[in-house]
Amino acid sequence: EAGVTQFPSHSVIEKGQTVTLRCDPISGHDNLYWYRRVMGKEIKFLLHFVKESKQDESGMPNNRFLAERTGGTYSTLKVQPAELEDSGVYFCASSRNAGTGQFFGPGTRLTVL
Amino acid sequence: QKEVEQDPGPLSVPEGAIVSLNCTYSNSAFQYFMWYRQYSRKGPELLMYTYSSGNKEDGRFTAQVDKSSKYISLFIRDSQPSDSATYLCAMSAKGSGGSNYKLTFGKGTLLTVNP
Numbered sequence: 001e002a003g004v005t006q007f008p009s010h011s012v013i014e015k016g017q018t019v020t021l022r023c024d025p026i027s028g029h030d031n032l033y034w035y036r037r038v039m040g041k042e043i044k045f046l047l048h049f050v051k052e053s054k055q056d057e058s059g060m061p062n063n064r065f066l067a068e069r070t071g072g073t074y075s076t077l078k079v080q081p082a083e084l085e086d087s088g089v090y091f092c093a094s095s096r097n098a099g100t101g102q103f104f105g106p107g108t109r110l111t112v113l
Numbered sequence: 114q115k116e117v118e119q120d121p122g123p124l125s126v127p128e129g130a131i132v133s134l135n136c137t138y139s140n141s142a143f144q145y146f147m148w149y150r151q152y153s154r155k156g157p158e159l160l161m162y163t164y165s166s167g168n169k170e171d172g173r174f175t176a177q178v179d180k181s182s183k184y185i186s187l188f189i190r191d192s193q194p195s196d197s198a199t200y201l202c203a204m205s206a207k208g209s210g211g212s213n214y215k216l217t218f219g220k221g222t223l224l225t226v227n228p
Contacts, residue, residue, distance in 0.1 A: 004156070006156075031214075033215065033216075035216070041220075042115075042218045042220050042221075043157070043203075043216075043218040044218075045216060048215055056215060059215070091157070100162070101159045102159070102214075102216060103159060104157045104158070105156050106155055107155075107156050
């Protein structure tokens with residue numbers, strides 16, 4: 001069974017540019033989560049999808065972040081326009097059922113210059 | 114006060130030692146407790162998952178949860194150099210509507226097992 005995959009693995013962009021991160025969850029996992037780790041801090045929750053619906057987006061920093069999961073399969077997280085403080089590692093995780101362990105992808109390391 | 118506290122270490126032990134990693138938490142609503150292992154530049158890997166209080170054993174790993182003290186532990190027996198990694202505790206409560214289990218993480222403890 002393939003694990004959670006994320007693309008790209010690294011992204012370096014200028015402040016003000018747009019970046020789109022992609023996550024492919026484990027097949028059959030309805031629950032998809034986005035998390036972020038900024039340097040020196042804990043991994044923090046951003047949002048949770050159940051299939052294509054946003055269940056909780058309380059962790060999204062501001063309206064420059066837009067997450068989608070069309071068709072309930074893969075998800076994208078777009079940052080527009082990017083700011084310096086958006087730099088960090090963005091992780092995606094999935095689980096079959098809510099309340100079971102979440103399986104993480106390798107992360108996308110975003111650097112905003 | 115942070116919801117989850119974890120000593121970041123670093124922790125350095127000789128091969129074969131028993132390792133004890135711990136987290137404390139303040140949110141009494143947490144019911145699900147996890148330990149993740151993260152190698153450098155990789156994603157967190159789920160090691161142990163427990164619900165409510167008690168012990169769970171899987172090979173060389175034992176997870177303990179003491180909800181009365183709001184304290185969780187991970188023990189690694191016969192530690193190996195390949196166990197060298199950052200260990201993260203994570204926990205979740207049952208969210209509103211019963212369907213959100215967002216994880217709250219500790220900062221992680223960096224462990225080095227020396228051959």
